[in-house]
Amino acid sequence: MDYILLGNDLTTWAIAIGIAAAVCVALSTVNSLVARRLAAFAQHTATYVDDVAAKVLSKTSFLFILAMGIYAGAQWLDLTPKAAILLRNFAITVLLLQVARWADIGVRGWLNRYRELRGAQDVAATTSTAALGFVVRAALWLIIALMILDNFGVNITTLVASLGIGGIAVALAVQNILGDLFSSLSILLDKPFVVGDYIVVDGIGGTVEYVGLKTTRIRSLDGEQIVFSNSDILKARIHNIKRMQTRRVAFTIGVTYDVTEEQLEAIPGMLKEIVSAQQKVRFDRAHFRAYGPSSLDFEVVYVVETADYGLYMDIQQAINIALFKRFARAGIEFAYPTQTIKVANPELLRGAAANVEEYGERAPRERTLPPRAH
Structure with a gap:
């Protein structure tokens, strides 16, 4: 069944x-x-x-x-x-x-x-x-x-x-x-910076310490902690210094107007030779740039082939010392702020100076007194 x-x-x-x-x-x-x-x-x-x-x-x-x-x-x-x-x-x-x-x-x-x-x-x-x-x-x-x-x-x-x-x-x-939450996700995925990077945001620089859900915190060189909202930091222009691959350096030196024509023409070559002698440096240019108020100004540009700030300062220091020695041997003087005053009647000025030297003070001017009433 x-x-x-x-x-x-x-x-x-x-x-x-x-x-x-x-x-x-x-x-x-x-x-x-x-x-x-x-x-x-x-x-x-x-x-x-x-x-x-x-x-x-x-x-x-x-x-x-x-x-x-x-x-x-x-x-x-x-x-x-x-x-x-x-x-x-x-x-x-x-x-x-x-x-x-x-x-x-x-x-x-x-x-x-x-x-x-x-x-x-x-x-x-x-x-x-x-x-x-x-x-x-x-x-x-x-x-x-x-x-x-x-x-x-x-x-x-x-x-x-x-x-x-x-x-x-x-x-x-x-x-x-x-907005801050999605900005945090954007920072995580896009990675404009990570913890440990030195960044500059709106002119404020520091090392990134923390990237949270709402805020990003950086530590400035002065020691204080600066807090940005994630939305604000993504709206700003971010300069990530740590990701710098090379460093372009431009500096200016001034020499006195007393240099000779031969010395003036030789200075760019001296600058090129001194800068090119440094390690990890690519020389760009050296030119007589301008006539300054109290100096003849030369501009030098070179590129340090690393982002290490300490190495850059060592190179710049070596260049400055080498310039000091080379100019001293060549008899070229560095300029410093000076001002020359020209007098329209120097003879009168020399006469007044001689009068002060002879009498110890300026001669008093004669005064005419009004007649006394009787």
């Missing part, structure tokens, strides 16, 4: 259960085999993609495998349309949840890897990547939740519109905070 259970006989049920068991065993075996092979392969490679893939596969849920097996076995059964739809929706829901879990583990693995690589150089990486991870994971689970609701026939259009209106209201209320 054949027994009928939910519209199917026992033989049909046995075949369906066998298919479900076979699919579960096959999926579990393949997943374990691929995960082990990937883990073994990842140990011999420098990339992190295979490590993440092995970790993701190792987190495959048994519920997912069981649901796929049940769904495969149920295809052999004769189900009512309502039961078939319910079973299909259940399988799709489990699949979406498993995909979300895989993606969540992948995002967390990538963020942990980033923090391991950048944590020593960029102290703020932990905070910034935590914010980025929260935003990405929240968006991921929100999308999965909407897809599950849509799978069960829920009209998500109104829900999405409501979320959009509510999101706009919330965004308007906390727009400054959100």
